[in-house]
Amino acid sequence: MEPTPEQSPHHAYPDHWEADVVLRDGGTARIRPITTDDAERLVSFYEQVSDESKYYRFFAPYPRLSARDVHRFTHHDYVDRVGLAVTIGGEFIATVRFDRIDEQGRPASAPADEAEVAFLVQDAHQGRGVASALLEHIAAVARERGIRRFAAEVLPANNKMIKVFRDAGFTQQRSFEEGSVHLTLDLEPTAESLAVQRAREQRAEARSVQRLLAPGSVAVIGVGREPGGVGRTVLRNLLGSGFTGRTYAVNTSFPPGLDTVDGVPAHRSVGGIGEQVDLAVVAVPADRVPEAVADCGEHGVQGLVVLTAGYAERGADGRERQRELVRQARSYGMRIIGPNAFGIINTSDTVRLNASLAPESPKAGRIGLFTQSGAIGIAVLSGLHRRGAGLSAFISAGNRADVSGNDFLQYWYEDQGTDVALLYLESLGNPRKFTRLARRTAAVKPVVVVKGARHSGSNPQGHAVPVSRIPDATVSALMRQAGVIRVDTVTEMADVGLLLAGQPLPNGPRVAILGNSESLGLLTYDACLAEGLRPRQPRDLTTAAGPQDFRRALAEALADGTCDAVIVTAIPWVGENGEAETGEGEVLAAALREAAATGPAKPVAVVHVEMGGLAQALAAATSTAGPPAPRQAGPPAARRPQLPTPAPSGAPAEGGPRTGDPAPAAPGRGAGTAGHPEPSAGRIPAYPAAERAVRALAEAVKYAQWRRQAASPGKVPEFLGDTIDEHGTAGLIETLLGPDPDPRGRPLTHDEARELLARYGVTVRPALPAPEAEAAVAAAAELGYPVALKTTAPHLRHRADLGGVRLDLVDEDALRRAYAELTDLLGTPAELRPVVQAMAPRGVDTVVRASIDAAAGAVLSFGLAGAPSELLGDTAHRLVPATDRDAAELIRSIKAAPVLFGWRGSAPADTEALEELLLRVSRLVDDHPEVVSVTLEPVVVATQGLTVLGASVRLAPPPARSDLGPRRLPSY
Numbered sequence: 007m008e009p010t011p012e013q014s015p016h017h018a019y020p021d022h023w024e025a026d027v028v029l030r031d032g033g034t035a036r037i038r039p040i041t042t043d044d045a046e047r048l049v050s051f052y053e054q055v056s057d058e059s060k061y062y063r064f065f066a067p068y069p070r071l072s073a074r075d076v077h078r079f080t081h082h083d084y085v086d087r088v089g090l091a092v093t094i095g096g097e098f099i100a101t102v103r104f105d106r107i108d109e110q111g112r113p114a115s116a117p118a119d120e121a122e123v124a125f126l127v128q129d130a131h132q133g134r135g136v137a138s139a140l141l142e143h144i145a146a147v148a149r150e151r152g153i154r155r156f157a158a159e160v161l162p163a164n165n166k167m168i169k170v171f172r173d174a175g176f177t178q179q180r181s182f183e184e185g186s187v188h189l190t191l192d193l194e195p196t197a198e199s200l201a202v203q204r205a206r207e208q209r210a211e212a213r214s215v216q217r218l219l220a221p222g223s224v225a226v227i228g229v230g231r232e233p234g235g236v237g238r239t240v241l242r243n244l245l246g247s248g249f250t251g252r253t254y255a256v257n258t259s260f261p262p263g264l265d266t267v268d269g270v271p272a273h274r275s276v277g278g279i280g281e282q283v284d285l286a287v288v289a290v291p292a293d294r295v296p297e298a299v300a301d302c303g304e305h306g307v308q309g310l311v312v313l314t315a316g317y318a319e320r321g322a323d324g325r326e327r328q329r330e331l332v333r334q335a336r337s338y339g340m341r342i343i344g345p346n347a348f349g350i351i352n353t354s355d356t357v358r359l360n361a362s363l364a365p366e367s368p369k370a371g372r373i374g375l376f377t378q379s380g381a382i383g384i385a386v387l388s389g390l391h392r393r394g395a396g397l398s399a400f401i402s403a404g405n406r407a408d409v410s411g412n413d414f415l416q417y418w419y420e421d422q423g424t425d426v427a428l429l430y431l432e433s434l435g436n437p438r439k440f441t442r443l444a445r446r447t448a449a450v451k452p453v454v455v456v457k458g459a460r461h462s463g464s465n466p467q468g469h470a471v472p473v474s475r476i477p478d479a480t481v482s483a484l485m486r487q488a489g490v491i492r493v494d495t496v497t498e499m500a501d502v503g504l505l506l507a508g509q510p511l512p513n514g515p516r517v518a519i520l521g522n523s524e525s526l527g528l529l530t531y532d533a534c535l536a537e538g539l540r541p542r543q544p545r546d547l548t549t550a551a552g553p554q555d556f557r558r559a560l561a562e563a564l565a566d567g568t569c570d571a572v573i574v575t576a577i578p579w580v581g582e583n584g585e586a587e588t589g590e591g592e593v594l595a596a597a598l599r600e601a602a603a604t605g606p607a608k609p610v611a612v613v614h615v616e617m618g619g620l621a622q623a624l625a626a627a628t629s630t631a632g633p634p635a636p637r638q639a640g641p642p643a644a645r646r647p648q649l650p651t652p653a654p655s656g657a658p659a660e661g662g663p664r665t666g667d668p669a670p671a672a673p674g675r676g677a678g679t680a681g682h683p684e685p686s687a688g689r690i691p692a693y694p695a696a697e698r699a700v701r702a703l704a705e706a707v708k709y710a711q712w713r714r715q716a717a718s719p720g721k722v723p724e725f726l727g728d729t730i731d732e733h734g735t736a737g738l739i740e741t742l743l744g745p746d747p748d749p750r751g752r753p754l755t756h757d758e759a760r761e762l763l764a765r766y767g768v769t770v771r772p773a774l775p776a777p778e779a780e781a782a783v784a785a786a787a788e789l790g791y792p793v794a795l796k797t798t799a800p801h802l803r804h805r806a807d808l809g810g811v812r813l814d815l816v817d818e819d820a821l822r823r824a825y826a827e828l829t830d831l832l833g834t835p836a837e838l839r840p841v842v843q844a845m846a847p848r849g850v851d852t853v854v855r856a857s858i859d860a861a862a863g864a865v866l867s868f869g870l871a872g873a874p875s876e877l878l879g880d881t882a883h884r885l886v887p888a889t890d891r892d893a894a895e896l897i898r899s900i901k902a903a904p905v906l907f908g909w910r911g912s913a914p915a916d917t918e919a920l921e922e923l924l925l926r927v928s929r930l931v932d933d934h935p936e937v938v939s940v941t942l943e944p945v946v947v948a949t950q951g952l953t954v955l956g957a958s959v960r961l962a963p964p965p966a967r968s969d970l971g972p973r974r975l976p977s978y
Contacts, residue, residue, distance in 0.1 A: 017084040023147055025974035026336045030135030030206070032213035033308065033339040034975065035099065037143050040089035044098070045076050047091075051098035056129045062164040063126045065186070079103065085151050086115050090144055092127075092136055094339045095303065100127040102140045104148060104156065111157070119154040125167060135206065137170045142203060142972035145176070145193045156191040175199030204442075207973045208416050214341050215409065215417035218309040219352045219399055221284035222251045224361060225276055225307070227298045228289035229255040229267055236313055237289035239363055240349065241268055247351075247360035247367045254279050256286075258297075276301045284308050287349070287361050292316035292327060295345075296334060303338025310335055311361055312344035318405050319346055332407050336975070343409045348380030348402030354423060362402065371396020372425040372507050376414045378403055378432045379458070382496055386430070389500050393692070394625025395507070398424040408975070412436060415443040415453070425451055426507045428499050432458040436976065437481070437862040441488045441885065448489030449716050452506045452709055455485060455492050456499045480865060483883040487892070489712045491705050501693060501702040508625075508689035509609035511710040514570040517703065518563040519544040521575030521613070522551045530573055530613060530696040537704035542569065549579070553597035560598055564605030571609045571703055574598060575696070576617055591620030595690075599624065602690060609706060611699045612692040621692035720891030723925055729767035730926070732933050738762060739936050743961055751938055751962025759959040766930045768923065768942070770957045773798075773841040779825045783818055785842035792816045792845045795824050797838040808832070814845060846955060849948035850906055850915045854924060856886065856931045857939040858964070864931045868896040868924060870905065871944045888928040893921040906947065915947040923952060935964030 024038045040048070052060075052071050060068045071079070079101070082089050092100040104121040108114035111122070123144060127136050148156065160167050168187060171178065175198035176191045224244060228237035237257070244253055245268060255267040260274050273279050276286065276298075286302045288295060292314050302310060317328040328345060335342050343350060349362025353370040360367045364384065368391055375390075375397055377383040383402040390397065398421070403409060411429050418427045427447065434440050434457075444453050457478070485492045493499050517539050519530050527544030534541035545563075547555050556574065563572045579590055594617070602610045614620050693699035742758060754762065760770045773796070774789065776782035786793045795812045802810035809831055812824040825840070832838055851871035858864045864886035869875030882899040884892040897903060897917055908914040923945065931937050939960040946953045 020084055027139045027973055028210040028214050030210055032217045034336050034341060035339060036093045037090055040080055040091050042080050044080050047098050048076055048079055054128055059129055062161055088147055095337060099131045100136045100140060102144045104144060119152060120157060121148055121153045123156045123158050141170060141174055146972045149193055154193055158189045160187045162187055175202035211413050211416040212420055215413050220357045223283050224285045225254040225256050225283045226287045227256040229257050240287050240289060240361060243360045248358045250358055277305045286310050288312045288314055299334050303340060307340060310340055310342045311347055311350055312342055313347055315346045317345045328407050341409055342407060344404045346404035348383050351400040353397055369396035373397050373428060373503050374399050374418050374424040375428045376401045376411050377430040378406055382430050386496050386500060394622045395504055412440055412443055415447050419447045426503050427453045428503045430456045430496060441484055444490045445488040453490050454499050454502050455490050456496055479879055480883045484885055487884055489716060491709050501698050502705045504691040505611060505702040505706055508691055510607040512570040512609050512707050515539045515707050516570045517541045518569040518572045520559045520563060522547045522549050523575055523577045526575040530575055533697045533700035537700050539704055553593045556594060557597040557601045560601040561605050564608050573611050573613060573699055575613045577615045578617055591617045592623045595620055595623030598690060610690050611703055612690055613696045613699045614692055624690040624692050720889030722887045722889050731765040735765045735934060739934055739961060747963050749963055751960050754959045759957045762959055763957060766926050768926050770954045771843055773843040776840045776842050777835050779822055782821055782825050782842050786821055789844040794843050794845055795840060797840050799838050846946045846953035847948040849946040851944040851946055854927055854942040854945055856927050866928045869900055870902045874902045886928045887932040888925060893924040896924060913949045916950055916952060919952045920947050936961050938962045
C-alpha cells in the first residue's frame with residue numbers, strides 16, 4: 007500500500023513493518039501499519055468493541071469515533087505518530103498507536119526519545135495473545151525511530167492490559183497517579199524480554215501444529231465420485247485409520263442429491279457442511295485451490311494440508327502462485343502444510359489421523375518423523391514398519407511454504423508422546439532459529455537430522471529460503487554444537503532413531519561385545535574402534551550357545567561396571583539335519599529382553615545375520631516376553647531416554663551464556679498427546695550389519711556426552727575492567743564506515759585493523775612497508791633484529807613454500823640479500839608489496855576466523871595454518887557468542903589438535919592464551935555486527951603466550967537479525 011500525499015513525503019509506507027504472526031491459540035494474524043485507506047475498517051472495528059473496552063481505552067464513555075478521531079487515527083507520519091493494526095480476513099481485530107512526547111508529556115518530535123502508547127483489542131479476540139504480539143512489534147518500530155521508552159496510562163481495573171506490560175520482560179516502572187496506573191517501559195531488549203518472546207513463540211507455534219495434528223473434524227476437498235484419485239485415496243486412508251473425529255467429502259462437482267461418499271457426508275463446499283471444520287485436505291487442481299482456500303477461510307477452518315502440486319517446484323510462475331497461496335491462507339488465520347505435500351499422520355489413540363497418501367498407518371510409537379520429501383517419507387515409513395518401529399506422528403511437508411521443521415521442533419519439545427525427533431531436511435528456512443530450537447529440544451530429547459541437497463549450491467525447487475554461503479561442513483559442526491545428531495543417510499537416521507527410542511543413553515564409550523560368532527564379534531570390535539568407541543575383546547559364546555547362554559552372558563555384561571553398552575552378535579543355530587532351526591529369532595529375543603529388562607539400565611543393540619523374526623520379536627511390546635519390570639521407573643514425563651550420572655571428572659564450569667534462552671527444563675505434557683504408548687523400554691534394536699549398529703551406538707555416546715555438557719554450558723567472559731572498549735570501538739566503526747556506507751562493505755588497512763582489534767585486547771604485531779631495500783633496512787632498525795621479510799601480495803600471502811616469506815634475518819646484510827633474492831625471484835616491489843616484521847617466538851602456526859553469514863549468523867572458526875585447514879578442511883566451528891567451553895572445544899576438536907599438546911615430545915603450546923584470543927574475537931563480532939569478517943593468520947602460539955602476525959578485517963552494514971526482532975513468520 008502506497009502512502010497518500012497527506013502522509014509525510016519523507017517517510018514512505020514502511021512495508022518492512024508488515025508481519026504474519028502466530029497467536030497464542032495457534033491461529034495466525036497479520037500486523038501492518040495503518041494507512042489513510044483504513045477509515046472504514048477502523049470504524050467497523052470500533053463498533054464491535056464492547057463499551058467496557060472503549061472505556062478502558064479512553065477513560066470515559068466513548069460510544070463512537072468522530073470524523074476527527076478517524077482522521078487522527080489513520081493519518082501517521084511513521085516517525086512521531088505510528089499506528090499498527092492486527093488483521094484477520096482483511097478486517098481489524100486490534101490496534102496500537104504511539105505518539106512521541108516530550109518531558110512534560112506533550113506531543114513532540116525527534117529528538118525526544120519517549121512516546122505514549124495505547125492498545126485496543128476486540129473483545130472476541132482478547133486472550134489470544136494479540137496485545138503481547140503488538141507490543142513486541144510496536145516496540146521494535148519505536149526503537150527504529152529512536153524512541154527508547156514507552157509511557158502508558160492504564161485504569162487500575164484494566165488488569166489484562168497491566169498484565170501485558172508487566173509480563174513483557176522489559177525494564178519498567180509503575181506509579182499511581184490521579185486515579186490511573188502510570189507505566190514506563192524501557193524498550194531496550196533484555197535477556198528476560200527475549201526469553202519471554204521466545205517462550206510465547208514456542209507455545210504459539212506448538213499450538214498451531216497441535217491444531218493440525220489433532221483436529222476434531224476433517225474435510226477432504228477434491229474427492230472424486232469414482233474410486234481412485236488423490237482425494238478419494240486420502241478419504242479412504244482417513245477412514246481406514248479409524249479417525250476419531252468427523253469426516254466430510256467435498257467437491258464442487260457433486261450432483262444435487264448425492265448425500266454420501268464412502269459412507270461420509272458429501273457436500274459441494276465447506277460452507278455447505280454447516281458445522282465446524284478444523285482441518286481441510288486440499289486435493290484439487292492448482293487453479294482451483296484459491297477458491298477452496300477462500301471457502302475454508304470464510305468458514306473458520308483452522309489449517310490446510312495442500313497435496314496439490316504445480317507451485318514453486320515448477321518455476322517462476324509456480325513460485326508466485328505459492329506466495330499467493332500463503333498470503334491468502336494467512337489472511338484468514340490458517341496455517342498450511344505443503345503445497346505438494348504427502349500428508350500428515352498422528353497415531354495417538356485419541357486421534358488416529360491418516361490424512362496422507364500413505365496406504366497404511368504406522369504403528370503407534372514414540373518417534374516423530376518430519377520430511378520435506380514424500381518419496382523419502384514413504385521409504386522411511388516402510389523401513390521403520392519392517393523393523394517393528396512405531397511413530398507418534400509423521401509429516402511430509404512438500405514445498406513447506408509455511409509450516410516447517412522449526413514448527414515441529416517447537417511441538418515435539420513439549421510433546422510427551424514423542425521421545426525422538428527425526429527430520430529429513432533439504433533446506434533450512436531459518437538456520438539461526440533452527441539451531442536455537444534444536445539446542446533446546448535436544449536438551450530433553452534426541453534430534454536426528456539428515457540434510458539433503460548438501461552440495462548442490464542452491465535450494466531444491468520449491469523451497470523459497472535464503473541460500474547460506476557457509477560450507478556444509480560448517481553447517482554440520484554448528485548442528486553438532488546444538489546437540490543435533492546429524493547423519494548422512496535416511497538408513498542411518500532410522501538406525502539411530504530406533505536405538506534412542508528404545509534404549510537408555512550410554513554413560514560412556516566402553517562397549518562389551520558377546521555372541522555366538524567369533525568373526526562377527528571381531529567385525530563389531532573393529533567397527534567400534536573406527537567410530538572412536540572403546541570396545542572390550544569380544545566374548546565368544548561359540549556356535550553351541552543357546553538362548554539361555556545369551557541371557558546369562560548379557561546379564562553379566564550389563565552388571566559389569568566397566569562397560570557402558572552391550573552389542574550382541576548372533577548367527578542362526580544349525581540343527582542336526584544341517585538346517586537352521588525355526589522360531590530361533592523369537593526364542594532368542596525373549597531371552598535377551600528378559601536379561602535387558604532386569605539388569606542395570608544400559609543400551610543394548612543386536613547384530614544378526616539371517617535370524618528370521620529376530621528384529622520383529624525384539625521390537626514387540628514387552629508384555630509378550632514375560633513379566634520383567636521396566637528399567638526406567640517414574641512418571642511418563644521421566645521415562646524418555648535417561649541421561650546417566652557421569653563418572654566424576656572435575657568440577658563443571660559455572661555460569662551460563664550472556665544472552666539467549668534460559669537453561670531448558672523438562673516441559674510439561676502438551677495438548678494432544680494423550681493416547682500415545684508409554685516409552686518403549688525393552689524394545690531392543692536389531693541391525694543386519696555390525697557397522698550400522700556401532701555407528702548408531704557411537705552417535706548415542708556423543709549425544710549423551712553433549713547432554714552432560716549442556717547441563718553446564720560454560721559462560722561468555724565479560725572481560726570486566728580489561729582491555730575491551732565497546733563504546734570506543736562502536737565510534738571507530740562508525741567513523742571507518744562513514745555516513746553513507748557501501749552495502750558491500752570495505753576492507754580495513756593494516757593499521758586500521760590493528761587499531762580496531764587493539765580495542766578488544768588483540769595485539770597485532772606491526773608490519774612496516776618496505777617498498778625498497780633502504781626502507782626495509784630502516785624498518786628493521788626501528789623494530790629490532792631478527793626480522794622477517796614478507797610479501798603481502800594476495801597470491802603470495804602466507805606462502806613460505808613459494809619463497810614469499812624469509813625468516814630470522816639477523817642483520818642488515820641478511821636483510822639486503824633476502825630483499826634482492828625476493829625481488830629477483832618473484833617480481834618487483836610494487837607487485838610484491840613487501841613488509842618487515844619483528845620475529846615472533848617459535849610456536850605452532852594457527853588461524854582464527856570469524857564471519858557473519860546472513861542465514862546462520864556469526865561463526866567462529868579455528869584451525870592450524872597451512873595445509874591442515876586449507877587442504878584437508880581440518881577446521882572447527884562454533885556459533886557466536888562462544889563460551890569458555892566452546893573455546894576449549896574448538897581447539898581440541900580439530901584432528902591436528904595433538905600438535906598443540908606436546909605431540910612427539912614437543913613442548914605444549916599456551917592453549918589458555920589461545921582460548922582467550924578466541925573469546926575476544928567472538929566478543930568483538932558479537933558486540934559489533936558491522937565486523938562481518940575477521941581473519942588472524944598466522945597466530946603463532948608459543949609455550950608462553952602467542953603472537954598475531956597478520957590480520958584482515960572487513961566492515962559492512964550489519965545484516966538484519968530476525969532472531970532479535972519481534973516474532974514473525976517467514977515472508978513470501
